[in-house]
Structures are given as C-alpha cells and as structure tokens.
Amino acid sequence: MSSQAPHPALLIPGPIEFDDEVLQSMSHYSESHVGAPFVNTFGETLTMLRKLFITEDPKSQPFVISGSGTLGWDQVAANLVEPGDDVLVLHTGYFADSFADCFETYGIKPTQLKAPIGDRPQQDEVEKALKEKNYKLISITHTDTSTGVLSEIKGLAALVHRVSPDTLIVVDGVCSVGCEELRFDDWKLDCVLTASQKAIGCPAGLSIIMASGRAIERFHARKTPPGSYFGSWKNWLPIMQNYEAKKPSYFATPPPQLIHALHTSLTQILSRPLEERFKTHRDASQKVKKAVAELGLKQLASKPENQANGMTAIYLPEGMTPPAILPTLMKKGVIFAGGLHKEIAARYVRFGHMGVSVTDPERDDIERAIKALGEGLREVGYEAPNGKA
Ligand SMILES: *Cc1c(COP(=O)(O)O)cnc(C)c1O
Numbered sequence: 001m002s003s004q005a006p007h008p009a010l011l012i013p014g015p016i017e018f019d020d021e022v023l024q025s026m027s028h029y030s031e032s033h034v035g036a037p038f039v040n041t042f043g044e045t046l047t048m049l050r051k052l053f054i055t056e057d058p059k060s061q062p063f064v065i066s067g068s069g070t071l072g073w074d075q076v077a078a079n080l081v082e083p084g085d086d087v088l089v090l091h092t093g094y095f096a097d098s099f100a101d102c103f104e105t106y107g108i109k110p111t112q113l114k115a116p117i118g119d120r121p122q123q124d125e126v127e128k129a130l131k132e133k134n135y136k137l138i139s140i141t142h143t144d145t146s147t148g149v150l151s152e153i154k155g156l157a158a159l160v161h162r163v164s165p166d167t168l169i170v171v172d173g174v175c176s177v178g179c180e181e182l183r184f185d186d187w188k189l190d191c192v193l194t195a196s197q198k199a200i201g202c203p204a205g206l207s208i209i210m211a212s213g214r215a216i217e218r219f220h221a222r223k224t225p226p227g228s229y230f231g232s233w234k235n236w237l238p239i240m241q242n243y244e245a246k247k248p249s250y251f252a253t254p255p256p257q258l259i260h261a262l263h264t265s266l267t268q269i270l271s272r273p274l275e276e277r278f279k280t281h282r283d284a285s286q287k288v289k290k291a292v293a294e295l296g297l298k299q300l301a302s303k304p305e306n307q308a309n310g311m312t313a314i315y316l317p318e319g320m321t322p323p324a325i326l327p328t329l330m331k332k333g334v335i336f337a338g339g340l341h342k343e344i345a346a347r348y349v350r351f352g353h354m355g356v357s358v359t360d361p362e363r364d365d366i367e368r369a370i371k372a373l374g375e376g377l378r379e380v381g382y383e384a385p386n387g388k389a
Pocket of ligand 1: 014069070071141143144145174
C-alpha cells in the first residue's frame with residue numbers, strides 16, 4: 001500500500017509519479033550542507049550519475065545544481081560558447097525554439113534546422129547544414145516533449161564527429177535520461193542536460209548535467225568570462241569536484257532534501273540493469289501506441305522510428321479539444337497533459353509513461369490510463385472506426 005494520499009495518477013511528461021521511498025527521503029531532518037553526512041550523500045549521488053549516463057571516462061564531469069531543466073540551457077549557453085559564436089539547433093518541437101531563445105539571450109547566434117511537425121531533421125540535411133558554417137556546438141533534443149518525437153542521437157553524433165569534428169554535441173535529455181537508451185561515452189557526447197522530475201522520478205528542482213572532458217577543456221579555453229553568475233562553471237566546477245571527493249565546499253547552498261530524494265531514486269534505478277529499464281519503457285510505449293492505433297487515433301510522431309518511448313503525443317478526434325476530454329480522464333483517475341506545440345496545441349493531448357508508472361509491477365497506471373482513454377472518448381461522443389472505443 002502506498003503511503004501517499006489517494007490521487008489521480010499523474011501521467012504527464014513530467015513531473016511523473018513518485019515512489020514512496022523517494023518521497024520519504026525528502027523528509028530528512030535538517031543537515032549542514034558542508035557536514036560530512038550530507039557531503040557523502042551528494043558525492044555518492046554524483047558518482048551514481050556517471051552510471052546513469054553510462055560514462056566511465058574519469059574526465060566526464062557531473063553537475064547537480066538547484067534549478068529546473070531550463071537552467072541546463074543557461075549553463076550550456078553561458079559556459080560552452082561565447083558571444084558571437086554560431087550554434088546549430090535541431091528542431092523537433094517547442095523545446096528547440098526555447099533553447100534557441102536562450103542562446104540568443106547570451107549573444108550566441110543559433111541557426112535552427114526544422115523538420116515538419118512530427119518529424120525530425122534527416123541526416124543529409126544535418127550534414128549539409130554543418131558544412132555551411134563553423135558551428136561551435138550542435139544541440140539535439142532527445143525527446144521533444146511537445147511532439148513526442150525521438151531523435152536518433154547515436155547516428156547524429158557519429159555524423160557530427162565525421163563532418164564537423166570540432167563541434168560540441170549537446171543533448172537536451174530532460175525527457176529522455178532515465179527512460180531512453182543514451183550512452184555518453186560510446187556515442188561520444190559532450191554535454192547531456194536533464195532535470196530531476198521527468199524519467200528520473202525525483203521531485204522537481206534539480207538541473208542535472210554530464211559534461212565531457214572535451215567540454216570542460218572548451219570551457220577552460222574561453223576568451224571571455226561565462227555570461228552568468230549562478231550558472232557559471234567557474235563557480236560550480238570546483239564544488240562538484242570537491243563533493244565527489246567527499247570534501248566540504250561552498251558556492252551556493254544546495255537543496256539537501258532534494259539531493260536525498262535523487263540519491264534514493266538513482267539507487268533504485270541502478271539496482272537493476274539499465275538495459276532492462278530501457279526495455280520496460282519500450283514495451284510500455286508499444287502497448288500505449290498500439291491502443292492509440294486501435295482507437296483510430298494518430299500520433300504526432302508519425303513514423304515508428306521517430307516515436308519516443310517515454311511519452312506519446314496523440315491527436316484528438318477531428319474537432320475535439322483537450323478541455324473536452326481531460327476532465328473526463330481526471331474523473332477516471334488519470335491526468336494527461338494538453339498540447340504544447342504552438343501551432344497545434346488545441347488538437348492533441350500528451351500521455352507520459354515514464355518511471356514507476358511503468359517499472360513498478362504493483363502499479364497499473366498504464367492499463368488504467370488506456371482504459372480511461374477509450375471509455376472517456378466514448379463518453380464525450382467519439383466512436384472509433386472499428387467500434388473498439
Ligand atoms: C521539460 C523539458 C525542458 C524544461 O525543463 P524544466 O524542468 O521545465 O525547466 C527542457 N527540455 C525538454 C525536452 C523538456 O521536456
């Protein structure tokens with residue numbers, strides 16, 4: 001029995017449902033952020049992140065800083081590039097527009113390579129774009145949470161290394177780290193940013209980053225100081241290195257209770273092989289996508305290879321808008337999110353299937369949600385073509 005008050009299952013693409021033990025870790029008594037017990041917990045958390053990102057290179061550098069996923073964009077723009085630099089932003093939805101906006105805030109010049117809604121830029125287009133300018137950095141959204149489109153990081157990273165080897169490879173993994181396969185060392189990535197509240201299943205409030213040795217070198221070789229104070233790696237790098245070496249150190253107060261929760265969720269995630277975790281998410285995703293197709297509904301991500309495994313963005317039946325169905329689903333005990341992509345937000349809903357909702361065998365969140373979607377649509381007047389709804 002869960003120790004949480006009864007509540008509808010939160011099946012939006014983050015924050016996601018929490019495990020009881022993760023939530024209970026937040027009620028840790030107050031500790032000094034420079035005392036040995038907390039420093040140990042923080043140090044272990046950083047070391048566990050290396051396993052989550054699948055990196056054994058001692059030059060890789062994890063960062064955990066108070067903030068949300070968005071702070072990861074600021075850290076990249078403030079530390080890895082300099083004003084006037086060109087960066088290439090691959091666009092698979094809303095989040096690329098925001099990352100590009102963030103780059104502009106720091107005087108960086110983003111060029112966006114866009115695909116039609118529901119698709120992703122193709123390798124030959126990316127190759128052509130990379131040859132047009134001296135891009136200091138390319139950013140790729142692993143799962144764009146506005147469209148449910150998955151990027152093919154491995155192939156894109158290999159392409160960048162071949163065609164433009166000095167370009168740093170940055171992955172926005174806010175909706176992918178912890179549910180999609182991602183191999184930091186094998187795929188030779190330079191910076192992957194994420195947040196605590198999506199597939200990692202920890203409450204919101206932490207910006208989490210893994211940077212490569214090459215990214216850290218690029219940071220050290222800057223000609224101009226970082227364009228941020230709170231987000232500056234000049235301030236945070238020694239702190240992260242000290243914490244991992246179990247040495248107390250201070251730049252700005254970390255959130256001890258959240259670090260405890262992250263420590264617990266990483267301990268749980270790493271207690272089983274990551275391969276198994278990726279497969280569990282793929283299997284749950286297939287189940288959802290099959291049910292969506294049986295209801296006669298379409299996904300935004302139209303090609304199977306483009307479809308994320310941690311969420312599904314579903315077009316509603318012609319003429320139906322999210323407010324017509326979301327309250328009905330809530331009454332049935334599940335919460336989905338409305339649309340987010342500006343041009344089509346009123347035409348679709350998003351179903352997140354990450355973390356304990358798919359990995360905990362004692363939960364039936366996904367089955368309940370699939371059933372609620374079919375029943376809910378029928379109640380608001382939709383008839384599936386094959387009579388299944
Ligand atoms: C949620 C999300 C973000 C922003 O993260 P916040 O924690 O809301 O700041 C960035 N990128 C992607 C892909 C996301 O899904």
